[in-house]
Amino acid sequence: MKFHTEPQLSFEQQNKIGILLMNLGTPDAPTAEAVKPYLGQFLGDQRVVELPKLLWQPILRGVIMPFRSKASAHGYEKVWLNEGSPLAVFTQRQCEGLRARLPDDVFVEYAMTYNKPSVPNVLAKMKANGVGRLLVVPLYPQYAASSAGAALDKVLNELTKQRNQMSLRTVSRFYNHAGYIQAVAAQVKAYRAKHGAGDKLMFSFHGIPQFHHDKGDPYPHECRATAKLVAQELGLSDEQYIVSFQSQFGKGKWLTPSTQTLFDTLPKQGVKKLDVVCAGFMADCLETMEEIAIAGREQFHAAGGEQFHYIPCLNDNPDWLDALTDLVKDNLQGWLQYNL
Numbered sequence: 001m002k003f004h005t006e007p008q009l010s011f012e013q014q015n016k017i018g019i020l021l022m023n024l025g026t027p028d029a030p031t032a033e034a035v036k037p038y039l040g041q042f043l044g045d046q047r048v049v050e051l052p053k054l055l056w057q058p059i060l061r062g063v064i065m066p067f068r069s070k071a072s073a074h075g076y077e078k079v080w081l082n083e084g085s086p087l088a089v090f091t092q093r094q095c096e097g098l099r100a101r102l103p104d105d106v107f108v109e110y111a112m113t114y115n116k117p118s119v120p121n122v123l124a125k126m127k128a129n130g131v132g133r134l135l136v137v138p139l140y141p142q143y144a145a146s147s148a149g150a151a152l153d154k155v156l157n158e159l160t161k162q163r164n165q166m167s168l169r170t171v172s173r174f175y176n177h178a179g180y181i182q183a184v185a186a187q188v189k190a191y192r193a194k195h196g197a198g199d200k201l202m203f204s205f206h207g208i209p210q211f212h213h214d215k216g217d218p219y220p221h222e223c224r225a226t227a228k229l230v231a232q233e234l235g236l237s238d239e240q241y242i243v244s245f246q247s248q249f250g251k252g253k254w255l256t257p258s259t260q261t262l263f264d265t266l267p268k269q270g271v272k273k274l275d276v277v278c279a280g281f282m283a284d285c286l287e288t289m290e291e292i293a294i295a296g297r298e299q300f301h302a303a304g305g306e307q308f309h310y311i312p313c314l315n316d317n318p319d320w321l322d323a324l325t326d327l328v329k330d331n332l333q334g335w336l337q338y339n340l
């Protein structure tokens with residue numbers, strides 16, 4: 001059947017408000033077997049790798065998936081928590097924190113763009129519980145087609161299959177939301193008060209291919225705007241902070257300056273004490289815990305750096321959960337007041 005059968009609920013029971021938090025997704029276990037299908041889904045998405053399927057799929061399946069899944073699994077092993085993958089653990093805690101801060105009749109869930117919990121399954125659960133009005137919040141403050149765009153695609157695609165389509169609102173970005181900015185600034189301030197401030201504060205954001213931006217993806221502008229606002233909140237001058245882009249994938253040109261290049265060059269330019277904050281990641285994950293806090297630290301010290309401080313992501317920080325609640329409530333305007 002092209003369109004789903006609707007759950008057997010009375011007309012009056014089908015108008016609940018649902019909040020869907022979204023993040024990228026992560027493997028089920030830190031093993032090559034578990035990483036392989038996850039990478040296949042992720043890198044098979046044309047939002048992420050914009051190559052024709054016929055050209056890319058054989059390279060992905062034949063070369064990338066077998067080799068990269070082994071290398072990535074070693075990385076995941078180093079950061080895996082008792083409860084599971086950090087990204088999944090922190091996203092789940094954010095979901096619980098938001099649920100606790102909203103009225104009981106608002107249905108709060110999270111889904112992942114890749115792997116599980118999948119959008120089709122979570123939306124089916126929401127439908128069964130009477131959700132008729134949906135607010136989607138991808139947990140990426142800065143919009144990139146390859147992150148928030150890919151997440152929203154999954155929701156929009158599911159709506160094309162619903163017989164009684166949900167009313168839909170999306171928060172495609174919140175890079176300048178005051179509560180988010182203040183929560184990041186407070187996190188940096190608290191860390192520096194405890195451990196001392198470095199010579200520079202690095203804002204390291206996940207990179208994207210340069211051509212995505214050239215074709216209209218606003219992502220780097222939003223990253224720089226966030227960094228500027230946080231720096232202002234902290235009273236930092238332009239010389240006291242730097243914005244860079246990490247996690248380059250493949251051989252094409254990505255956004256610059258590259259975080260990994262700066263780990264090599266900054267000590268030679270006299271920056272011996274570096275503080276790094278990954279303000280574009282709402283949850284610590286492989287890319288922050290392994291690539292920055294472990295590999296980045298080693299690289300910085302090998303290049304002559306003396307002190308490397310990694311400032312954790314907001315994760316389940318209550319300031320951030322309060323800000324997320326405000327962001328959600330702002331975007332529910334009208335919905336909370338009226339039972340349409």
Ligand SMILES: C=CC1=C(C)c2cc3[nH]c(cc4nc(cc5[nH]c(cc1n2)c(C)c5CCC(=O)O)C(CCC(=O)O)=C4C)c(C)c3C=C
Pocket residue numbers: 024025026027043047048049068072085087140144146147206207208209247249280281284285286287
């Ligand atoms: C801001 C969010 C992200 C953007 C934009 C983004 C773009 C992007 N990523 C890749 C390739 C990989 N990313 C990987 C992991 C990963 N990426 C993000 C976020 C963004 N990616 C997160 C939160 C994570 C961590 C997931 C976890 O389980 O902890 C990986 C997989 C791991 C690895 O093998 O390194 C790849 C691959 C591309 C190509 C891209 C833009 C086009």
Ligand SMILES: [Fe+2]
Pocket residue numbers: 206247
């Ligand atoms: Fe990524």
Ligand SMILES: [Fe+2]
Pocket residue numbers: 213221
């Ligand atoms: Fe630009």
